[in-house]
Amino acid sequence: MKGTVKSYVQNIEPFNDYYCSCYVNALLSIILKYEPSYRCAAYINDYFPHFAEYEKLYFPYCEVRKKFYDTLEDCFEIEEKRYSKMCNCLDELKNNISENQYVFALVDLFYWDRSRNFKGNAHIVHPTLIVGYQDGEKIYALEDNLFSGVKFTIQEYSEQELKQAIVNRTKDNVPDEGFDYKVCKIRNNIKIYKIKIEEIIANAKKIINILTDKRFFEFNVLDEKLSLCNLNFEYIRIHTRYSHRNIANKYLFRQLGKELYISKQNSEKLQAMSDEIIQAVDFSKLIILKAIYKKNTVNVKTISRIWRNIFELEYSVWEYFVLCIN
Amino acid sequence: MIEKGKKMMLEDLKKIIYDINSDIDISCINMDTNLLDYLDSLGFIQVIVKIEDQYCIEFSDEDLDYERIGKISDLLNVVQKINNEEENSYEGNG
Numbered sequence: 001m002k003g004t005v006k007s008y009v010q011n012i013e014p015f016n017d018y019y020c021s022c023y024v025n026a027l028l029s030i031i032l033k034y035e036p037s038y039r040c041a042a043y044i045n046d047y048f049p050h051f052a053e054y055e056k057l058y059f060p061y062c063e064v065r066k067k068f069y070d071t072l073e074d075c076f077e078i079e080e081k082r083y084s085k086m087c088n089c090l091d092e093l094k095n096n097i098s099e100n101q102y103v104f105a106l107v108d109l110f111y112w113d114r115s116r117n118f119k120g121n122a123h124i125v126h127p128t129l130i131v132g133y134q135d136g137e138k139i140y141a142l143e144d145n146l147f148s149g150v151k152f153t154i155q156e157y158s159e160q161e162l163k164q165a166i167v168n169r170t171k172d173n174v175p176d177e178g179f180d181y182k183v184c185k186i187r188n189n190i191k192i193y194k195i196k197i198e199e200i201i202a203n204a205k206k207i208i209n210i211l212t213d214k215r216f217f218e219f220n221v222l223d224e225k226l227s228l229c230n231l232n233f234e235y236i237r238i239h240t241r242y243s244h245r246n247i248a249n250k251y252l253f254r255q256l257g258k259e260l261y262i263s264k265q266n267s268e269k270l271q272a273m274s275d276e277i278i279q280a281v282d283f284s285k286l287i288i289l290k291a292i293y294k295k296n297t298v299n300v301k302t303i304s305r306i307w308r309n310i311f312e313l314e315y316s317v318w319e320y321f322v323l324c325i326n
Numbered sequence: 327m328i329e330k331g332k333k334m335m336l337e338d339l340k341k342i343i344y345d346i347n348s349d350i351d352i353s354c355i356n357m358d359t360n361l362l363d364y365l366d367s368l369g370f371i372q373v374i375v376k377i378e379d380q381y382c383i384e385f386s387d388e389d390l391d392y393e394r395i396g397k398i399s400d401l402l403n404v405v406q407k408i409n410n411e412e413e414n415s416y417e418g419n420g
Contacts, residue, residue: 236367279391279392279393282367282391282392283390283391283392285367286367286370286371286390286391286392287387287390289367289368289371290371290374290375290385290390293368293371293372293375294375299387302387
């Protein structure tokens, strides 16, 4: 005889203003339900452009700093846990969800990513936010599709799919993160987030300093490395991240204009400059995507030219920002 | 008014889009449609590659710009331009 079907789905608002990372977008999707002022924290320019080896690729990318993560994680009491028994993993997750706690389960993307387009081709750890379940049948998780830019939605999986992605994470040489899942309990007294303009100026100056590094304009390294690499979809993720960082910058400049830190005119000019960067990154992305799709090589000179222009534009954006705020 | 050649190309394009994503209502697609409203970047590139195969042409890297070929009328203009250039170069070689 079939027992009573238990079900539970948490209240969540997918954060889709831009793509930062699966983890950050998921944290914001929770926090904004409780404290909407954190939308501005999401736009803070606490990031660094980089041009070095990244996950075995050699290509420009950008990454947020630890402080950026800390600001968001401080809204929670976070506990990293191990499953007591792997065979009971789903029950453990469900128990936490029923207690209104948010659970990030580490899964192997090879089994979890249905598109198989991105990391789905490799065994890579991914923290998926499980937001609900219908006992014995379905699991609900917050997931996105990188090709569409950013579209985090609550997606339905079978229990079997989740179990396979969890259990197989411990096999196939996937590195151990030191925990199996994270339980995040939202704090009762989250402070209202307020923009600190000094912090944004300091971050802008750091980005200018980084982009002054001559390596950013010496693409002979890219020439050598890119031609040696097998093109893969990870390059597309790097592009998406870079263009989305500039979407975040647009939101930041709009907010700074609203709060009168900069004039409306300057806010609009900085947003237009960011649009130019986004367009240039998309251009590079399409060239590489076509090469991947057709199994061709790319014209590295064209890619180098585009990225040299992107760095010059980004330098100009932050230089102009610092000038107009003084 | 849409010229005959472009009208045929638009119909070809609708079929290509439908093959890539059958959830799209292709009756809504016209010359003013922006492909990015219907397709993600992978879908967009799949359209480009299928056009290349169907018309035996090749888009240059410079053409791969949403601003340049995101809108269907602009995309078909570029296809026609490449077609003309390739025909001219063929005649020139002949």
